[in-house]
Amino acid sequence: PSSVATALEDPDWVAAMQEEMQQFYNQQVWKLVPLPDGKIAIETKWILKNKRDARGIVVKNKARLVAQGHRQEEGIDYDEVFAPFARIEAIRLFLAFASYMGFMVYQMDVKSAFLYEEIKEEGYVTQPKGFEDSHNPKHVYIVVKALYGLHQAPRAWYARLSTFLLKHHYRRAWCDEFEVLMKGEFEMSAI
Template sequence: MAIRLFLAFASFMGFTVYQMDVKSAFLYGNITEEVYVKQPPGFEDPAHPNKVYRVVKALYGLHQAPRAWYERLSTFLLKHGYRRGAIDKTLFIKKDRRDIMLVQVYVDDIIFGSTKSSMVKDFEELMQKEFKMSSMGELTFFLGLQVKQTSAGIFLSQDKYVKDILNKFDFRTIKPASTPIEAHKSLGKDEEGEDVDVHLYRSMIGCLMYLTASRPDIMFAVCLCARFQVTPKVSHLHAVKRIFRYLKHQPKLGLWYPKDSPFHLEAFSDSDYAGDNHDRRSTSGGCQYLGRRLVSWQCKKQTIVAISSTEAEYVAAASCCAQVLWMQNQLLDYGFNFMNTEIHIDNESTICIVKNPVFHSKTKHIQIRHHFIRDCYEQRLINVVKVHTDDNVADLLTKGFDLARFKFLVVTIGMMNP
């Protein structure tokens, strides 16, 4: 999510994002703990065969190595005028009047960009003087995410990964499907069904979960199938194959971050009441936008059994509110203070409960831990707004749909083909 937030900001400000890689990054870290290694085979000291080496520098394979490298890098950047993000500790910021320089670190991969080109050059020179770096130019591929930067915006996709997993599971000639799950499909434990290879099933789910980093259109279907990884049956495997058939039909679908869109935080929340036929728990869905840029989304089965659709919607809204608060705090590092963020909800009763500060008999059954959304509303951190069910894009994350409705939601949520 931090990467999508970084790229959403870059598309709004209109600057290019670059990438560099640190060669042998872990070897730069210094170990503060006492760590010993035995003498490597073939290099034993014949005079002291029973002695061991004490490690001073980090080595690949040590649990302490990533932390040691991060300490080394962060200390270096802080020394040269950068400050660390308050929420995201892998984000480093440097400001020069109205210009800003952003650096996002993921182990030994670094992406960076600035509203001022000279700050980019200074950063590259600074890093190359201290570390052995390989500059990779404009960001095109990062952590499995394909990034296409244009003057009109930034496009994120994983079509190369889609092709790879279709080949991995021998689905190259599979028949395409127009949706990832059948409309209003009910998938249960199917205890009488035939067992399938659990390792194959889990491998397929793992590959699909990684793909949800840029594909909210398959999020609900993948999360639904992931619930049956303990004892998967033939019916569950058919549902997973249906997702692959859909990927065969739409391999290049991705997220579009337009440059001309405003930069304001808003969210959508929805719930599918008692959608699970086995335990009658509901599914929460939520998505957060910066303008028309979809930055974050969630799909999760609720931990309680809601006894009304209003309660299910209220629980979903509380989860969405928590994500909004987290994003508000993170966006402070980017120089934006978003108060009174709108959360769009399609249930009028839920909105009334949020706005009503009095605990009355009709809401006593709703767990107290979800009532913090009321406090957020009273503090004007969020605002709840009614949206028509047909226009609630979070609906895509709670259930399966027929083709016409599914296509509408995919386009509305912010996805497109390149």
């Protein structure tokens, strides 16, 4: 769709947006509150994309709600943001080596991964367009857990996943057990 307003007129897009909002409620990401004096709420934004199959046919509408984290100020809205990640070259090298050695490679996707971990900084975001509370239209959400777009979100997810893996004494050979553990702890969209 060309805009959120257009998407809100299409039942399929509304369903995709409601599914995203349901994840926020399931994970208790935020609480609706009046904006405290002297605080600023970061705008939220809908990212709307079509998921297509191999033939290019739309199979699903995907709506993701993000905070416009580029408006956050370091030292005020967040402190630490470092989270380790692999560069694409390292991933390609790993996959080439795994293929050469005949290793089985597993991939996983944690649905709404960033929404699982609490953040320590106090932050506020605006109500999403199309999903404003009719009883409290001027209220904002205080963010309790990480939200896509916030600078501290990748670090929060890394902390959550690391804690989970260490708690379960993760060993690479335990792929089947790992899959069961992950599905028990997180809502998985694919493994």
